[in-house]
Amino acid sequence: MKKRMSKITLLLAACFVLIVSGCTSKSNSEGEKNKEGLTEFTLFSADPHSQWDDMGSPVSKVVKEKTGVTLKPEFDVNGGDQKIALMVASGEYPDLITPKGGAGTLVEAGALIDLTDLIEEHAPNLKKIYGDYMNRLKWSSKDESIYILPTTPVDTQYFSPGHGVGLQHSVVKELGFPEIKTLKDYENAIKQYKEKYPEVNGQPTIGLSLLADDWRIMISTTNPAFWTTGVSDDGEFYVDPKTYEAIFHYKRPEEKEYFRWLNHMNAEGLLDPESFVQKYDQYLAKLSSGRVLGIIDDDWQFAEAQRSLREQGLHDKMYGLYPATLNEDMKHANFQDAGYLAGWGIGITVDCKDPVAAIKFLDYLASEEGQMLQNWGIEGEHYTIEDGKRVISDEEMDKRNNNANYVKETGIGVLKGFAPSYGDGVLDSNGQTYTIASPEQVKDSYTDVEKEVLSNLGVEMWRDLYPQKDEFPVKPWGVAFNIQVPSDSDLALIEQKVLDIVKKRIPEAILAKPADFDKIYDSFLKEIDKAGAKEAEAMRTELIKERVELWNN
Amino acid sequence: MKAVTSNERTMTIIQKPKKKSFWKTFVQQKYLYLMSVPFVLLVIVFNYFPLWGWSMAFQNYKPALSLFQQEWVGFEHFIELFSDERFYRALRNTLGMSLLGLTVGFVMPIIFAVLLNEVRLSVFKRTVQTITYLPHFVSWVVVAGIVTKMLSTDGGVINEMLISLGILDKPAQFMAEGTYFWSIVVASDIWKEMGWNAIIFLAAISGIDSQLYEAAKVDGAGRLRQIWHVTLPGIRPTILVLLILNIGHLTSIGFEKQMLLGNNLVVDYAEVLDLYALNYGIGLGRFSYGTAIGIFNSVISIILLFVANGIFKKYSNSSVM
Numbered sequence A: 001m002k003k004r005m006s007k008i009t010l011l012l013a014a015c016f017v018l019i020v021s022g023c024t025s026k027s028n029s030e031g032e033k034n035k036e037g038l039t040e041f042t043l044f045s046a047d048p049h050s051q052w053d054d055m056g057s058p059v060s061k062v063v064k065e066k067t068g069v070t071l072k073p074e075f076d077v078n079g080g081d082q083k084i085a086l087m088v089a090s091g092e093y094p095d096l097i098t099p100k101g102g103a104g105t106l107v108e109a110g111a112l113i114d115l116t117d118l119i120e121e122h123a124p125n126l127k128k129i130y131g132d133y134m135n136r137l138k139w140s141s142k143d144e145s146i147y148i149l150p151t152t153p154v155d156t157q158y159f160s161p162g163h164g165v166g167l168q169h170s171v172v173k174e175l176g177f178p179e180i181k182t183l184k185d186y187e188n189a190i191k192q193y194k195e196k197y198p199e200v201n202g203q204p205t206i207g208l209s210l211l212a213d214d215w216r217i218m219i220s221t222t223n224p225a226f227w228t229t230g231v232s233d234d235g236e237f238y239v240d241p242k243t244y245e246a247i248f249h250y251k252r253p254e255e256k257e258y259f260r261w262l263n264h265m266n267a268e269g270l271l272d273p274e275s276f277v278q279k280y281d282q283y284l285a286k287l288s289s290g291r292v293l294g295i296i297d298d299d300w301q302f303a304e305a306q307r308s309l310r311e312q313g314l315h316d317k318m319y320g321l322y323p324a325t326l327n328e329d330m331k332h333a334n335f336q337d338a339g340y341l342a343g344w345g346i347g348i349t350v351d352c353k354d355p356v357a358a359i360k361f362l363d364y365l366a367s368e369e370g371q372m373l374q375n376w377g378i379e380g381e382h383y384t385i386e387d388g389k390r391v392i393s394d395e396e397m398d399k400r401n402n403n404a405n406y407v408k409e410t411g412i413g414v415l416k417g418f419a420p421s422y423g424d425g426v427l428d429s430n431g432q433t434y435t436i437a438s439p440e441q442v443k444d445s446y447t448d449v450e451k452e453v454l455s456n457l458g459v460e461m462w463r464d465l466y467p468q469k470d471e472f473p474v475k476p477w478g479v480a481f482n483i484q485v486p487s488d489s490d491l492a493l494i495e496q497k498v499l500d501i502v503k504k505r506i507p508e509a510i511l512a513k514p515a516d517f518d519k520i521y522d523s524f525l526k527e528i529d530k531a532g533a534k535e536a537e538a539m540r541t542e543l544i545k546e547r548v549e550l551w552n553n
Numbered sequence B: 001m002k003a004v005t006s007n008e009r010t011m012t013i014i015q016k017p018k019k020k021s022f023w024k025t026f027v028q029q030k031y032l033y034l035m036s037v038p039f040v041l042l043v044i045v046f047n048y049f050p051l052w053g054w055s056m057a058f059q060n061y062k063p064a065l066s067l068f069q070q071e072w073v074g075f076e077h078f079i080e081l082f083s084d085e086r087f088y089r090a091l092r093n094t095l096g097m098s099l100l101g102l103t104v105g106f107v108m109p110i111i112f113a114v115l116l117n118e119v120r121l122s123v124f125k126r127t128v129q130t131i132t133y134l135p136h137f138v139s140w141v142v143v144a145g146i147v148t149k150m151l152s153t154d155g156g157v158i159n160e161m162l163i164s165l166g167i168l169d170k171p172a173q174f175m176a177e178g179t180y181f182w183s184i185v186v187a188s189d190i191w192k193e194m195g196w197n198a199i200i201f202l203a204a205i206s207g208i209d210s211q212l213y214e215a216a217k218v219d220g221a222g223r224l225r226q227i228w229h230v231t232l233p234g235i236r237p238t239i240l241v242l243l244i245l246n247i248g249h250l251t252s253i254g255f256e257k258q259m260l261l262g263n264n265l266v267v268d269y270a271e272v273l274d275l276y277a278l279n280y281g282i283g284l285g286r287f288s289y290g291t292a293i294g295i296f297n298s299v300i301s302i303i304l305l306f307v308a309n310g311i312f313k314k315y316s317n318s319s320v321m
Helices: A002-024 A059-068 A081-090 A100-108 A116-122 A124-137 A169-174 A183-196 A218-229 A253-267 A280-287 A299-312 A355-366 A368-375 A394-402 A406-410 A439-446 A448-459 A492-511 A514-530 A533-552 B002-015 B022-030 B030-058 B076-082 B085-118 B122-137 B142-149 B157-164 B178-206 B210-217 B221-236 B234-250 B254-259 B264-270 B273-280 B287-315
Strands: A039-045 A069-075 A096-099 A164-170 A206-209 A237-239 A244-246 A292-296 A319-322 A345-348 A384-386 A387-392
Touching: A039 A081, A039 A355, A039 A533, A059 A069, A059 A355, A081 A100, A096 B264, A100 A384, A100 B264, A116 A124, A124 A355, A124 A533, A164 A169, A164 A406, A164 A514, A164 B022, A164 B264, A169 A183, A169 A319, A169 A448, A183 A206, A183 A292, A206 A280, A218 A253, A218 A292, A218 A299, A218 A406, A218 A492, A237 A533, A244 A384, A244 A533, A280 B142, A319 A355, A345 A355, A345 A439, A387 B122, A406 B210, A492 A533, A492 B142, A492 B264, A514 A533, B022 B030, B030 B076, B030 B287, B076 B287, B085 B178, B085 B221, B085 B234, B085 B264, B085 B273, B122 B178, B142 B157, B142 B254, B178 B221, B178 B234, B178 B254, B178 B264, B210 B221, B221 B234, B234 B287, B254 B264, B273 B287
Parallel strands: A039 A069, A039 A096, A206 A292
Antiparallel strands: A096 A345, A164 A292, A164 A319, A237 A244, A384 A387
């Protein structure tokens, strides 16, 4: 029997060995150079990349040749947070990482190396591209290291507004192109058109539809409260530009009036009763059917519906964005400048085999030569030089616009997300823009209906309807929402609690009888205070002051 | 009825344990034991090893640190959990929906199976069975889409029907009313799972000796009498075992349904424990807090399981342990 027992023990032991070795086996990618003689860096990206070319496209081949570096990336589809938590738990990191919001976790675990000296010694182009914003790369006032190289385009000019109230072109045309300056103007336009045309294609016309599906409630229901009252985006907060005092933006009396207006819209029967119930796909389907006259949303959120209307040929059912505010004294702050938003970007980890090669690689991508490759392509192949200017032939432009796999096949822009880049409208040493985007290109993309509406409104582009960038001061703290806080901090917890109350009470207040609105709104404000809103405001204020100090000294 | 009881009696006689030392049996059945080793190991590795993770609930767990560097906080997370009113609301919703689901969702498949069994035409029977269990394979994402579409105020089938029948004069906001939410979840769950859950009862029914039905017929029993005295007693053990197991799962009803069907207006009725753990535990990187909720869940499940098992053991001969 003893013998038998020992056999069982042996079996047990064997099983354990298998399990243990299964857990710890390492891939053999430790070699310095791969078979092509290139330094191979592993890279983890928190974002998916549908156009990844395996470094095999013509442009990527040039990059490999020039830098001697190739990438072996892993793209996450879940935003990276879980994978990053696992990496931290196991202590094994890729060479390069674009962690998005997970950077705080990595820094806390000591996984990223300080890039300050590397940039100083090896990266003239990175220094050039960030210029005066170098201060903004510092992690915090306690730790002034640079862990993340922001990949947000630098000094981008916006050619189109992203926020505002959306109105169907047909409504504006029908009513003889009225000015849409205030919410009242907007309401009247919707009301008049709806009375005239109670049905679209046999289905009832919907006046104003909002979206409140999970976090999207912030984009379409709660953020417009500050947009329409003349303040720009600081997430859930309003920051006093003089004292840097942060409060939850719902506490501003002006915003209460915005929600009261929505409540009024509901009482009038102009608000879609399904606004707070519908899911995102239902919302898009509704917009694409052309029977929703007005929306209050960000351009990227309804872009899909807009595209679908365009494809269906329903050009007069597409939406234009207008800078409507609560009253005429307020200025829609869509174009207020927050300065360079250093936040998300790429970092080099402690496991990186050759940090110098890595920083040189990123530096090359940020150089003028690298930027040309990522934006324009290879000379003679994707563009030609005529009279000293880069020109893209019509044939190539057509491919760019219509070939869904253009990026993957040519490699133009494949690596753009992994390194800093110049934004739209920034000029290179020849006086031509780094990117191919230009106001002319935007104008060319307008439909005939859009052109008609704009010319009747007396402007050339949608952005001309809005107050311009130079009418607002630059926000010295950037934006409040991209100040990194650890996800398990008290601040994050309170913010989550407050947000959960907001998601519930704001729709309730909007759908209530107008007589009950004040009561519900006031008890909502009390409720968020009870959940710790005041503490969170104090903590945010502290963080904002610290950042102003860090960025502007 | 009589036949069944005598049958049970003979079984108990056979099962009467003979006095024999464990080691003797062990040696005798050594190969059987050996064969079970991999499975025991599997259970140990995947069901007992992870229990080690429970230690997280008593620390302020930070992912990067080793066990010895963690900060131990005792029952702090449990105290926070039990003092959060949101938790009690989540608990109420969980128990409400699962009890509702257990009563309705458990009885329906039995009735369905019994009725289906009475159908004589086997083509019809098989077709119905297939059609009713197919929804089981449809993802909740799709089902939630169908349900919201059907209950929509904007041309939803249910509202149109109620209006044309004159029951309502304007569309009802089914999805916006918190008090309807539990019923909507339970009803859609029944639609999706009834056919699938009935399979096991159908199998149990087909195992009943047909002589019993013949004997009942000779005694003058009609259809309903046969169901009452033969079919139902025949599947009683199955029903009881499944009921006990289901009671053990009362607090873990998952969260897909609630997450996909819910919206901001009904969140007070839609947030269940798992969703709460997701939002306020893992979602915020508070692994320890999430683990505390998980432990609470498991402890409640075990207690429920033992209580249910004990009760059934006392009043009938069926039990799972």
